[in-house]
Amino acid sequence: MRFSAPRSVSPSPTRRHRPKSKRKAESPNTTRRNASTFGLNSPSDNEDSDEEDYEYDESAPSDSDYDTDSVSSEASSSDSFCYGSESEVPVRAPRPSKLPSRPPHEQRYIEDTVAAIRSRLRHNDPYEDWEREMKKDSLRLARKEHNVSQAKLRQSQTLEQAEDLKKRQELHDQQQLEISGMLEKMRLNHQQAEKLLREKWQQREKALWERIEKGIKLDEDKVRAKLEEERWIREEAERKRREQEEKRLAEEKKKKEEEEKKQREEEEERKRVQEEKETREREAREKAERLAAEANQRREVGLTTAEEDWAEARKSLHILKTQGTKFVKARQELKSMWGAARRQITPKVGQVTNDIATINRVSSELVQILLPPNPHPPEVYNALLSSLAKAFLLQAETEVTAEKKSVIPLAQVAFNCLGTLQGLPEVFFAKINQRIGGWAIPIELPGKDWNGRPWADDAERLKASGRREREGEAIYTERVMGVMRLYFAILMIKPQRPLKSMWQLPRCWTWFARLMSERRLLESVTGAQVLYVALDVVGKDAKLIWGVQFVKLLALIYEGTTTGLGNGKLIGGPKPEGIAARGRVQLEIEAIMNG
Template structure:
């Protein structure tokens, strides 16, 4: 492609005009006379200078070469002529330095044409290069597709050859196996035939020898039996006397060991109880100042609230026909609502509002009926935890949220709910070993009453009390609900002291000091439950202090505590629960 500058237009340049004509005059020596015509010549000469081109500068300078001859004749000119000459020279110099706008426009036009041409060729080259790149890319894509297709065809052919080869090899192997089998069958048949002949002959000889040997042995056996019978009779009498003497000695030693062990355990228990009381008395003033309480005080308070609930509200409701009818009507509405709860915000809010309407209708309940309904609500929630949470641990999340929602709007509900917790889980909620007497100092009527206070219920599979495994699984569901409640911050008013977050720390600290609880099957199960719910958050809250608790737990489930006994005892179920607790501690410590 060729480019050229645009042709000159016929129009004149911006400043170029038609030159004015002037009559030529001739003067002596080329100088006009001193007259008025000098001024008109100066003006026309100035116009001429303004429209001249730069190309005439060379001829102007050639004319100036004659200046010396003019100077030679200067003495011959008058002052006016001399002045005119000087002015003429000045005008010529001015004309040679004149700037022509047309020529500037022409140069600018050429530069613009060059820039336009360069831009067009750049765009054309870029477009051409893009097309070349696209063509190359398309060719590469087509070559790659062709290569893939050829590779697939080759691979298919190779697979076909391989399959044919494998089939041929399989046929050859089967042929060789059949041939080997036939040869070995022939060999085995010949060997068996010879062996049968030899075996038959040997069998005949053996039977003859056995018959002879049998007769000899029968005679010897008869004599031996008679001798052994005599010796056995003597040994039996001696052993009976020795066994009688040894049994008496073992019984005496066992009784002695049992009495010593019982005395030692009683002594240790008395010593631990004494140390515990001394420690509690020493810390009593400080606890009172801080508003803290001991595990025994927490248990007595919950037990007292439970008995007060039964003696006042429940007795009143069950003895009054109208109150019982109203209580039964609303109680039957509570359980289905709790059973409909699912783990989503709409369901939690809806069930919370429905339960609130049951507990606080437009016409308020009688105070004792209200308290009895709070007890029924607590029982429904806890029974749901015992069944649903044990089967699916995530169901404790919505159940705990509804419970906390109701804590903030139902008066006395936290106290009654905790009393029912202690009723169904025994001392594990606090935790504490159930004492030998009631909160008022009354001894238990029998061991059965104490087991009931410890939270044991009738077994679902028999008429007896539930086994330790069933007990630990049921209490685990209740404690999972309790730990989830501790995680949830109160909505409006401060939480009841037994449902505040520090109770999680208190629970583990107290449990690690109760050897009587740590040796049960339920201990490692409940430790695992607590760590699974809130172990990681506790590490973030209490830091190194919580790590110390975890180290103590890890020691208890691996090598044993100070007395060398493992948490959970020696049973198989305790071993399984210890493994869970150990793995949960390792998981928490592995997290950053």
């Protein structure tokens, strides 16, 4: 093991050196020897000795073993230069006479050299003595510190082991108590379960004997019944065989008749479809010619066609989605702002009652939500307009459908918002067409969208018509009736200042005129129901406004419910729901005329 010990801070003795010039003069031709030869450091080693750090190796002998005496003795065993005095040096034998003697100056040089070496060997360096003592002190100090640290380490390990053993014993005791409690609990549970199992076993054994007795009796009854059943089966098989033969003959006859009937019906259906197609094409041509002829007049008076109104509504809906709801949903900061205001709109709309103060309060609160002191961004404002219109429509689909009178306050609040919020008339009308199709115009769904693009599939066409997947005809008709009742109720409110054309009272006359020209809409159950709603809401006032012209329109509608629309079909169609709706239309027309 090797230990590294720092030097002591005690001052070292000053090493005495001879001048280099003198050392060179003493041994000009001698080579440099290391400490292994003479027991001394070379001059170069002595010059750098102050800068070295020493490492002690326990396996190596200490410096005290290398003293001058040992060096002298080792040197004396190998060379005469290592004797203590010149008297101890043995006298060499005289050289053979054949060798020439050295000159006097060489002999003196050799003697001086030998004397210098002896003097150097006998010199004791205090610095080396101090250095050896320092190594010994450092070793003792390092050993002492190592022993102290080892003792502390062993003591700490002993304490840790004792503490760990104590904790283990406490944990063992605690676990032993828990296991004992658990075993006691399991024993009690086992006794209780054993008791219950014994009781169940006794009940099962009793029930088993009862079933055995019943089974024996049942088997006796079965044997008697089996003989009777075999006889009945033989008779029944014979009877079924005769019936199957008769049934097969009857089915063949019926199948032949059904095939003949199906062929006749298919032929009639093809003829009917062809006739309807020709009639529709003829009506479309006549309508297009009539519209083309009336185009100049309509432009002069500012009227639009049903197709133009439908395309404008679809376009407004497309702009509302791209620049409103979809744009806001794609940005989190705008979405949170829109969501916070949207959550305030629905409760406000649901609080409407037939009270002027409540109507005015709810209207002002809705306007403040959409027009706060710090205006919303345009995209958020458009999205909020869509949310407000949707809230009105949802309220109409639920509340107005259940109670017709609830449409009055809802229509008044919607009318107040239409006259205050910019852009709401277009958005509201577009949302109506989105929820119920083209019934607010009215128009049958065209074969292309507003931009001339054909419908991608039936699902897109169904969505554009306002219908939902797996929604029955009755539910769809009720939704349309609720929304249209709200629409007509808003049209009947007298405005303080003019609104958009789709929210003005003349729109009622336009709606009736367009519906009477759409036979396919009148032939549907929904068409008859919506016609009844329109007459119920605006019929009496329309008679006072348009007088004889509206009476003529009522006569035409009544003729459609009694004699037909000119093609042998009545308003509402042949279904029971259509018959009921047609009856309500007749009663409403009679009430208007009598009133």
